[in-house]
Amino acid sequence: MIFWIASYPKSGNTWLRALISSYYYSKDGVFNQDLLKKIDQFPTKKYFNGFDYDKKIATDTCKFWIKAQEKINENKKELKFFKTHNIFGKLNNYDFTNRQNSIGCLYVVRDPRNVFTSLKNHYQLNDDQAIKWMTNDKNFIYYVQKFEENGYSDFQFISSWNVNYESWKVQKKIPIKFIKYEDLLNQTYFVFKEIIEFINEIANNKEKVNINKIKNVLKTTSFEKLKQNEIDHGFNEAVPYKEKKDKKIPFFNLGPKNDWKKIINEDFKLKLENAFGKDLKELSYK
DSSP: OEEEESTTTSHHHHHHHHHHHHHHHHSSSOOOOOGGGGGGESOOOOOOGGGGOOTSTGGGGGHHHHHHHHTHHHHTTOOOEEOOOOOOOOEEEEESTTTEEEEEEEEEEOOOHHHHHHEEEEEOHHHHHHHHHOOOOTTTEEGGGHHHHHHHTTTOOOOOOOOOHHEEEEEEEEEEEEEEEEHHHHHHHHHHHHHHHHHHHTOOOOOOOOOOHHHHHHSSSSSSHHHHHHHHOOOOOOOOSSOTTTSSOSSOOOOGGGHHHHHSOOOHHHHHHHHHHHHHHHTTTT
16 A cells, blocks of 8 residues: 655655655665665656556646556555655546555645745746745646656646645545654654654554664764765756756755745745745744
């Protein structure tokens, strides 16, 4: 069965995958980049092999979302983690997922003002473009670098920041645990231990939490360690600069130093707060 690690882009999904993959897919909890491959992304092209869709139509894979998941779940007893930025809900009257294919979810939510600054770096956007990107309820992403080959095969419907978050919040089909990126950053040990306990409960895993393994996970997945790892070995999920195709944008850029209070000007701060005020208040973002 599928266990989702969901989020809006640039909200900490990759870091959470590093934590989870190091704990569940290594013997000692020590992170290496290959472990991230154990938690694949959905939707992506490989899961639609054999299905008749038009790769030139952005939304055409959505009619096979459920069938692709049924194929993934042919061995229903096996727990499979998948990353997604997709909303929870319907598109063109097709469900993203259902309780027959999904066992649970972790949703990482991050202060949208810090998401804003991170998006600007990753997608090479200016302030106006980033605001439009985050407030566009019809927004979607796909693998731009392989578009000529894959078309829209990797299409993910992300909608706006607030719609994405609220779509997972209001659903009642599968158990879900919400994690604030800021809590994971400031209380990593306690929050991650709760995450493991949640996963084990959902998966009916009777094993006790391995404290020594958690300690190794945390030592090897700190932002500084991940950033240095990228400097030394590169990072598969980093994308090239638009003007310098031979050079990639640092994926692990500012991390804990990404502080919207020091980066965003007053005008755009107000625009973000006007757009997402209800959720900012609900999540106690000040």
